[in-house]
Amino acid sequence: MAKSNQILGNKKNLLEKGDKLYQPGISVDCVILGFQENVLKVLLLKVEHSNKWALPGGFIKKNEPIEHAADRVLQERTGVQNIFLQQFNVFGAPDRSDASIHQNRYLEYGIKIPKDNWLLQRFITIGFYALIDFSDENLKEVVSDETTAWIDINKLSHLMMDHEAIVLKALEALRSQLAYLPIGRNLMPKKFTMPELQKLYETILDRKLDRRNFQRKMLGFDILNKLSELRKGGAHKAPFLYSFNDKKYQKALKDGLYGSW
């Protein structure tokens, strides 16, 4: 009961003082992607007292840099921090907000939000995407009470408001980044095999790649360390393990993989 009272207090506080604490009418939403069982998954939160899912999001404190707000959301939900986190688009259709979602959430606590409350106003949200490694030791376990879940990006359903469109736009941004930025560092475990990395690329691009050409191209980027270990245990020939060369990876992140023009 004490806990429930505290939640109630927090909720009331957010309603009454949120507009003093946070930038009004603006939020950040994070498309947090991970790669597991050869599938790209996005972290979603169940909306309280609803059958909908939502992206982890948050508000921007009055004196907080936007990126910091996004990183705060990321840290809060995953335990991971300071990884590749990229602003990719702003979503601000006037009708994208849905006051009824908040009303329903609060009604369960016996609170009716005043019509002019800041939380019910139009919100413009800044979309960020992050890539995280499921084997990261800092990564929080997903609680099994069905309030949080990693959902296959190809099997999205019942997302709140425009959140499905936001995920798809993030995927699009990720795909176009793939052409000129090294991706993988944050999605793969420390050590991985070439076929594993290839699977990641195939999943993001949604098409098959030639095994031998992929390896040649990837090695050509010169961002990998070939380890002298093999991944034993699988049936068939044991593949070599690789790791990212952090120094070269960071350089490629800055400079791009090609000079292009």
Added chain:
Amino acid sequence: MAKSNQILGNKKNLLEKGDKLYQPGISVDCVILGFQENVLKVLLLKVEHSNKWALPGGFIKKNEPIEHAADRVLQERTGVQNIFLQQFNVFGAPDRSDASIHQNRYLEYGIKIPKDNWLLQRFITIGFYALIDFSDENLKEVVSDETTAWIDINKLSHLMMDHEAIVLKALEALRSQLAYLPIGRNLMPKKFTMPELQKLYETILDRKLDRRNFQRKMLGFDILNKLSELRKGGAHKAPFLYSFNDKKYQKALKDGLYGSW
């Protein structure tokens, strides 16, 4: 005097009712680029009663799509509408706003803005860039009273707040688009020669390109119509005129110039 009174009235109105009309704490800024005399120029406005220059910007009406707000700013300043206008980044450092600019502007009219007025709060701005054609018949003449100017993008100085960083980020975005999107349609006149188009690319990329390789590549994109006219009048051999093939150009804008991966 009547006019001055009206301006005064407008200003007071914005202060007092702006937060009812507009989304508070959020704005759009447009980096409007044109190509003239082999130089990329950006449209800047002189800040009233200041020696600083600012990007044309505006607020987002309560029920207005963000893109519409940006297009409104573009139309208002240039007379041109519905052209390539692209969101490229959000700028939201907590200290990017500068209350003194507004205070100084208003003090000239004898108004002291209350400290808690919405206009003096932190603003987060969404950056858009647009490419416009100086020969467009709809393009407004730049008034010669030195309140508006097309400034060489390489000679920026005395820009307000973070506006120089915004311009540079827009240029960066434009450069990276150049690799996979057709650019030029909105920056060039209807008819143009290959050397003229090449100059545009060289200016954006800030380096020389080989004349013959440029032509081969450009024609390879299959978005140009070769006209049977020549550009006479210049000294030396008259080059052919080209125009963009609108249908193919639009398709390339959607699909990109390469399939990439």
Added chain:
DNA sequence: GATCATTGCGTTGTTATGACACAATATAAA
């Protein structure tokens, strides 16, 4: 120890790219 899917490494033909040659031509100078 044979089987077999998978991996490492390599080859070939095609296409894209960068560097450069040369003839054609519109004006300007002689």
Added chain:
DNA sequence: TTTATATTGTGTCATAACAACGCAATGATC
């Protein structure tokens, strides 16, 4: 009118990048 000059149109060649495919090596499984 002729010549000079800078610029354009078109093409070549060597090299690099890329897609498609071959084959032997390997490590677990039967």
